[in-house]
Amino acid sequence: MMVESASETIRTTPSNQNGVSSLSSQSDGGGGREGGSNGDTNGEISPVDLLHLQQQQALQAARQFLLQQASGLNSPGSNEVKQSPVQVPVSMAMMSPQMITPQQMQQILSPPQLQALLQQQQALMLQQQLGSKQLAFQQQLIQMQQLQQQHILNLQRQGLVPLQPTAAMQSLQQAMCPSDLQQLWKEVSGVPSAEDALKQAEGLDLSTNSSNSTSAFPKAASAHIPLHSLPNGQNHTPKRDRARLFEWISSFTKADSGDDHVPLYSKGSQPPSSHHEELSSSHPLYGHGECKWPGCEALCEDMGQFIKHLNNEHALDDRSTAQCRVQMQVVQQLEIQLAKESERLQAMMTHLHMRPSEPKPFNQPLNLASSGSLLKRDSEAYPEGLPHPPTSAATPITPLRQGPSVISSSSLHTHSHSHTHPVGPIRRRNSDKYCTPIASELAQNCEFYKNADVRPPFTYASLIRHAILESPDRQLTLNEIYNWFTRKFAYFRRNTATWKNAVRHNLSLHKCFVRVENVKGAVWTVDEVEYQKRRPPKMTGSPTLVKNMISGLGFGSLNASYQAALAESSLSLLNSSPLVTPPSAASLNMLHVGHDDVSSTVEQVNSNGSCSPTLSPQQYSHPVHVKEEPTEVEEDSRPVSLLAGVTHSLPLPSDERDLEEDLPTEELE
DNA sequence: GAACCTCTAAACAAGG
DNA sequence: CCCTTGTTTAGAGGTT
Secondary structure: OOOOOOOOOOOOOHHHHHOHHHHOOOOOOOOOOOOOOOHHHOOOOOHHHHHHHHHHHHHHHHHHHHHHHHHHOOOOOOOHHHHOOOHHHHHHHHHOOOOOOHHHHHHHOOHHHHHHHHHHHHHHHHHHOOOHHHHHHHHHHHHHHHHHHHHHHHHHHOOOOOOHHHHHHHHHHHHOOHHHHHHHHHHOOOHHHHHHHHHHHHOOOOOOOHHHHHHHOOHHHHHHOHHHHOOOOOOOOOHHHHHHHHHHHHHHHHHOOHHHOOHHHOOOOOOOOOOOHHHOOOOOOEEOOEEOOOOOOOEOOOHHHHHHHHHHHOOOOHHHHHHHHHHHHHHHHHHHHHHHHHHHHHHHHHHHHHOOOOOOOOOOOOOOOOOHHHHHHHHHHOOOOOOOOOOOOOOOOOOOOHHHHHHHHHHHHHHHOOOOOOOHHHHHHHHHHHOOHHHHHHHHHHHHHHHOOOOOOOOHHHHHHHHHHHOOOOOEOHHHHHHHHHHHOHHHHOOHHHHHHHHHHHHHHOOOEEEEEEOOEEEEEEOHHHHHHOHHHHHHHHHHHHHHHHHHOOOHHHHHHHHHHHHHHHHHHHHHOOOOOHHHHHHHHHOOOOOHHHHHHHHHHHHHOOOOOOOOOHHHHOHHHHHHOHHHHHHHHHHHHHHHOOOOOOOOHHHHHHHHHHHHHHHHO
């Protein structure tokens, strides 16, 4: 999008074309020296992680989009939405507790993600335009959600409400896509009543919109369920109707095994009046001294009081029934959505793992200015290294939000400013043990770096060294080093003057790089001894380094978001995935530790020679001697290093080969 | 505050 | 003369 001058780095990346540039709220606009205050958050993320995250974000984006539609659209026949007094707060409520705020979302999204997200939004928009009827339905439902959200938000702000109810509604909102909505409306014909009931339950003043909202509902719905025909006052459902309601509810709970998901009536399909589970010490509807009935945050000091409250306030009446129904809809919708997303994720994973040679989702038309042939060749040759993200259905929706948000912030900060920490040295060792940052990072994210204009979180020295060591002969000419940079990193396809100068500077400056006169000229090799010498200080300095790198070229915002995405997705992945194993955990650690020092681990792993996929840890402490026999050791190590940062479920030998075959590519030029 | 690291920028030289 | 390669210096920001 923008063309940078050769000497100075631009502040906007090509991938900001989506208008996303405004997203990063934390970055400074001009100087760029502050970009990554949490500089060390970068590190390990695989494209799959990003995909995973992308899905999450897309869902949220869709939800937000729906809200915007609801509040901003003049939909035919449903303008009452605009009158809703809660529309604005709602959008806030949507994201308040567990959800990612727009800013956060923007920060954690990498450009490719953002692009994908926007595409999803567009697709949604198209769908939305399919019918005003749908829209009316959506708006009704959204309004309902808004009301509840608003209420819950208020209570949450007062610290009265735990997150669960909101989570449920968020999930519902997440799940809302037009087609699903339509199906939902078909399946459950009584939504208006549910809405009314909700409103009543929350004690909101509905005078402004209750009538309107009702008008928008299909008449069939009102015929189905007597509830919704009630005035906005308290319910007066005849007992006969209640019986029907109960039947209806029972049928629902029986029908779709929703009992696991809808704890309202605990196990089975017992009516709310049942005391079975209420007597248990831990009631699913009771926690933190509050009633967790959706929309109810009544304080109950003890279980007895809660049970009383439950029986009194949430007895079998139309309100409770309606709420229950809504909750069931939530669950149903979630299940549908979960199935869809799981399926999609599965397909994505299948695609990524089974067809390495296919273009990756992150193949974006970012900038292919130079070394196009190399790039293409490379992308085909470098397919894998992707960790197996959790493919279980549980991953996509539920558990993700809470864990990462908490963990990431704390852990990231802990690591970033290497405070004193008993864990410090251990952490470092672990990271060193299990992974080779550069190797694994590149292996896992090579496609990303190749296509995204993101600066790799490594020093020039480590990159150069990696390039050299990666070469068949452990030696490269300057030009070959250049080519390696441009081939591996989209970022280095621009600003050539800057980084090439830096490369030369590094080659000359560091003792670890030895110039050797060769037949075909001068080549550069790596003196491992020298390189290791300067390691210790480097490790500690890595966070700084990252910051420098981030800010240095003016990619503060981008990198910040990228790193946030890295951290977020990695963490969430770890959190949610039982599949993630020690190596991955280690890679997570790496995320916060030295990045360039990683590269040194390449040899370290090599030196010990043991190539156990999962770990080749301990012995690498004194890798110094490696230089003497770089040739063989290196080759052995590379696969190891790759595996180290990844889960062991990788599809194997082919990938390694791919990686290796990547090297000869340099001869292309 | 010193020492150290890294990055950027620039000047300069030598060779093709 | 231009470009590439290689060396060197200087300054800035950051961490320990």
